[in-house]
Amino acid sequence: MTDTTSIMTKKRSYGGLSTGTVAPWVICTAILLVLPYVFQSNSALTIMNQMAITIVFALAYNMLLGQGGMLSFGHAVYMGMGGFMCMHVMNWVEYQNIPLPLPLLPVVGGLFGMGMATIIGSFSTRTAGTVFAMISLGIGELIAASSVIVVAFFGGEEGVSGDRTYGLPVFGYEFLTKIEVYYLTAGWLVLSALLMYLFSRTPVGRMANAVRDNPERAQFLGYSARWVRFYSFCASGFFAGVAGGLFAINFEILTEENLNLVTSGSILLITFLGGVGFFFGPIIGAIVFTLLQSVLSLQTELWQLYVGALFVLTVMYFPGGLAGVIMMHVAPYKLGKLGTLVVPYFKTVLPAAIGILGLASFCEIMFHFKHAAVGENDMSLFGIEFSTHSPLPWIVIVGVTLVCFWIAKRNSAELRETWGNANVLSSPKEGGAQ
CATH class of the missing domain: 1.10.3470 (ABC transporter involved in vitamin B12 uptake, BtuC)
Incomplete structure (x- = not known):
């Protein structure tokens, strides 16, 4: 043998x-x-x-x-x-x-x-x-x-x-x-x-x-x-x-x-x-x-x-880099619990991503407002044209950004708990075995 x-x-x-x-x-x-x-x-x-x-x-x-x-x-x-x-x-x-x-x-x-x-x-x-x-x-x-x-x-x-x-x-x-x-x-x-x-x-x-x-x-x-x-x-x-x-x-x-x-x-x-x-x-x-x-x-x-x-955030929160983020999910995959992370990721990462886009949009509007030529008040962002001298775009972008970050912060506790459970081997009793 x-x-x-x-x-x-x-x-x-x-x-x-x-x-x-x-x-x-x-x-x-x-x-x-x-x-x-x-x-x-x-x-x-x-x-x-x-x-x-x-x-x-x-x-x-x-x-x-x-x-x-x-x-x-x-x-x-x-x-x-x-x-x-x-x-x-x-x-x-x-x-x-x-x-x-x-x-x-x-x-x-x-x-x-x-x-x-x-x-x-x-x-x-x-x-x-x-x-x-x-x-x-x-x-x-x-x-x-x-x-x-x-x-x-x-x-x-x-x-x-x-x-x-x-x-x-x-x-x-x-x-x-x-x-x-x-x-x-x-x-x-x-x-x-x-x-x-x-x-x-x-x-x-x-x-x-x-x-x-x-x-x-x-x-x-x-x-x-x-x-x-x-x-x-x-x-x-x-x-x-x-x-x-x-x-x-x-x-x-x-x-x-x-x-x-x-x-x-x-x-x-x-x-x-x-x-x-x-x-x-x-x-x-x-x-x-x-x-x-x-x-x-x-x-x-x-x-x-x-x-x-992106580089600063990677060094601060993901010292293993993008490859480290990928390899972090090997253990949940081998334990068969990778699917349990889908919903918490969706509820946390999606609003965080939208918040980051909102923050980037704020930077773009600020840059256009400061450096655009005289008389060029309009700009296009994500296919939407608006005037940077109007208060409405500023209010909308700041509001969406803050709300999305708040939602991501609120759901992060659930994600941490699910992540901890996904990296622990379930006991036979928890898995339903007799």
Whole structure:
């Protein structure tokens, strides 16, 4: 019986990966293949490409923060340096006729990013915590400032541009269209994510978690915390450089913005928003942030205010990020009590969401009232046109917001009680068993 169970277990695994682990990768790959047939416009393809690049960069950053506990304020340096190197290689291919296929260009960016990480990590990874964070901030500011001085490499204020179509054709594809570039980016996304996941399963990846949680104990067991951090740092620099190479392929231009503090802060926000404690957390954060940046920014000038508020609320009330919120419901699901949360969620979350929309509407009206041109008193919100100089819209929005928040507050006690019961295993007597 034991032998039969062992054989069946081996049949359900592939190289140490169970079918439960392989299935999500297959499903996600299938979704990536189908997406261009659902969203066929060039703008949609551009957004999806940006989303894929951000996912690779966020996963690379999570190798530091989530797995190794190293908070970096300048990790955009490795993405930017890898991207700039790829732009120069792209120009060499064009003017020097170097026979390099375009799909190999991210490897160049990855190797250059890893080279930079090797140099910087040799002295920055001696310790973690505040010292590492300050060194990363200083290095980021130093290289960002050098971008306007070393014009030969960074191109000055105009940056460096190139043309991806001069690479060797691959199976007849010259990557002239957006959809060809999309599949190239999607392929690198799957490959990079898989390699980073496998790295997290290696002894170095697992020891990075131990060094993050208790470096003294890891050293007592005979592992060098510095070298574990160094290897993780170099691997993270490689995949950040891959993201830079994909950015160069997609947009064919890089500027100082690609390696400054703003980009480093954005990837920190994305990783925290998705959840640093989970491998798929940065993926969720990158998708949500890219949609907010590309879609919400077209609707309102205050989109950064809303993103910042979302980040603050996530850190304060959901430190596990959006992935943590999802994983919180695993226990109720396994206990068969997930359905009991539907009604309390509806009675609490729905009015809270309407209240948040009301608060955002108040901000929009206030912004329009303060900054609209003289004589432009009318504005449109949720398809309704009204005058911001009339007191009625202000009264309605403030009233709806306060009422919805009051309803959500009143029903929150029921939600907390139901949530507590949903996470407790019922006794046989409570379940109706004799």
